Amino acid sequence: MNTKFSKLSFTIAVLSAMIAGASVASPTIVSLGDATATSVRDSFVADNAIDKNKNTHWEADAPGATWTAKFSSCQRVDDLVLNWYGTNKYTYSVQLSKDNGATWTTVVNNTSGKGNENKQNVTDQPANAIKIVGDSDSRLRIDELKINSLGSTNGCTSSGTSNSSNNQSNGTSNSSNGESSDTSNSSNGESSGTSNSSNGESSGNAQYPADVLDLSKWKITLPISLNSNSNKATEIKQPQLKTYSNSEYFRLNAAKNGVLLKAIAGGARTSTSTAYARSELREMQGDGTESAAWNCQNTDHGMYLEQTLLHSTTNKPEATIAQIHDSKNDLMMVKYFGPSFANGSTDIGKLEARFNNDTTKKLLDSTYKIGDPMTIDVAVTSSGNVNVTYKNLRSGVTSSTGTVKLTGIIGSCYFKAGVYIQACSKTDIYGNTNTVCANKDLSADKYETDPYAYAEIELRKITLR
Known part of the structure; x- marks a missing residue:
């Protein structure tokens, strides 16, 4: 055997391996x-x-x-x-x-x-x-x-330190195409979804929704389940609600002067008999742990809301954004109805007040545009009558339903606010079949195929009287 040749071959092989290894960097x-x-x-x-x-x-x-x-x-x-x-x-x-x-x-x-x-x-x-x-x-x-x-590597230059010519937004100013950023309104007067409250002030020190809204007499129902094998929605009551937020479904807006409530088509639901999910406040009483239950025919009571509908589902773009409920019935609902072929973010639809399980309907706004801030005042009298007063803070449209008699009441009443969507997906976000949704007699374009399709509302003020 040629020893010199063998050592030389071994040395070349080692060097080749070292060179090959050096040329391949670990990412x-x-x-x-x-x-x-x-x-x-x-x-x-x-x-x-x-x-x-x-x-x-x-x-x-x-x-x-x-x-x-x-x-x-x-x-x-x-x-x-x-x-x-x-x-x-x-x-x-x-x-x-x-x-x-x-x-x-x-x-x-x-x-x-x-x-x-x-x-x-x-x-x-x-x-x-x-x-x-x-x-x-x-x-x-x-x-x-x-x-x-x-x-x-040294293959870059440091030129062009400013934003490129497409005028990208940093999230605090409007982009060149007129779209709204997350902290200011766009030039055409549309709401960005985080517009300041009516006094223009920002609650900059707020950490939780309860720092902006008086939630002492409310609980929140969210479209998420603590058990992925269940369709049961999550409820948060007082005193936990004082320091509770959810980064997706119940959170402060960017200006910290409003609360965003989001419901999704494939979210967890309050019972197996409903197809739809909600992110909704329910009226409570006492220390906030006991459900409110007032006499619908012998109580003077009211609810006032300042809010903005920010987004709707694109299929079946319907959402309830204020309610009076009894033990069984929808006594009063303020509902948004979007157009066919909705995009969910800039649509023009209508707002209606519906009474006594939809038997009476009153138009509030025939040209409501998603992003328009609004006020809603619901007044119940001791004679069992209710009146809804509405104002669109962008367009100036105002309306009132006039006095409507509540009928067919079962049990006691309570207020609800937030967003309760009327769209569903056959499979929820946990991969379970929503059988109630699947069994609905809906055309194909009325189902949401994406379980994360959503509606969202910004609530800036809620008061009871």
């Missing part, structure tokens, strides 16, 4: 910051997509939005993983920049993704910024974005 996760978006719905801000918390997400207020973030340093981008919110399919493109957003290169073009771990491979290239661009028909909602790098 690392890129550190991201300075996240912005051209469209933000409510408190679902751009930073939520990179906060490493899957209980939060960024959500655009309209289709065609873009989301942008910068890297802490120039990186050799290898691939990226998008975790999408809900079960919708999203159509999007990905662009990278190596000059902090002055110019962009499309690396993923017009692709679709849904759910978790939507991975896209990218040709190894330097970048210090990324942009996710939604299709004109796709309203993006990102739980988390993760970008893998093969290491830092």
Whole structure:
């Protein structure tokens, strides 16, 4: 055996392995910051997509939005993983920049993704910024974005430190296409969904919904279940309600001067006999642990609301936003009815007051536009009559139902406020079949296929008298 040759062969093999190993870097996760978006719905801000918390997400207020973030340093981008919110399919493109957003290169073009771990491979290239661009028909909602790098590089420049020419919003000013940000109203007078209360003040120190609203005589029912094998909605009463919030369904708005209540088509329900979910306040009495029960025919009582309907479901866009209920009947409901082929965010529909299980109907507003702030005053007299007074704070429309007699009363009465949707999905968010929904005699376009399809209301004031 030629010893020199054997040693030389071994040395070459070791060096080759070392060289090969040196050329393949282990991917690392890129550190991201300075996240912005051209469209933000409510408190679902751009930073939520990179906060490493899957209980939060960024959500655009309209289709065609873009989301942008910068890297802490120039990186050799290898691939990226998008975790999408809900079960919708999203159509999007990905662009990278190596000059902090002055110019962009499309690396993923017009692709679709849904759910978790939507991975896209990218040709190894330097970048210090990324942009996710939604299709004109796709309203993006990102739980988390993760970008893998093969290491830092010197292939970037520091030019273009300002936002790019599409005038992206940082979540505190309006975008160039007139869409509203999460903390200011758009130029056409539409509500952004987090508009200031009537006195224009912000409750900047508020931490919980009960810091903004007097909830001492209320409990909240939410469309989530503590047991995934059950359809039973969650209830929060006093004293827990004083310091309770839910990041998705019951939370402060961005200005901290209102409370957002959200119900979803596939949410948990109050009983097995109902198809619909709610995020709704129910009147209580005493220390807030006992259900209110007043005599519907011998009590002077009232409820006043300042609120804004922010969103509706797109299929069967109907929602109840104020109620008087007895032990069995819907004695009074203020309901929103959206148009056919609703988009859920800018529709013009109508508001009606309905009495005595829908036997009497009174039109409140024939041109209610989602995002319009309103006041609703419900007055019950000791003679068993009720009157609903309404005002649209944007359009100036005012109306009153006049006196309506409550009939067919069973038991005692109580008020309800919030949002109770009239749309459902056959499968709930826990993967269970909603048999009541499935058995409804509805046309195909009346069911929501996405269990996370939602309606949402912003409540700025609620008082009882």
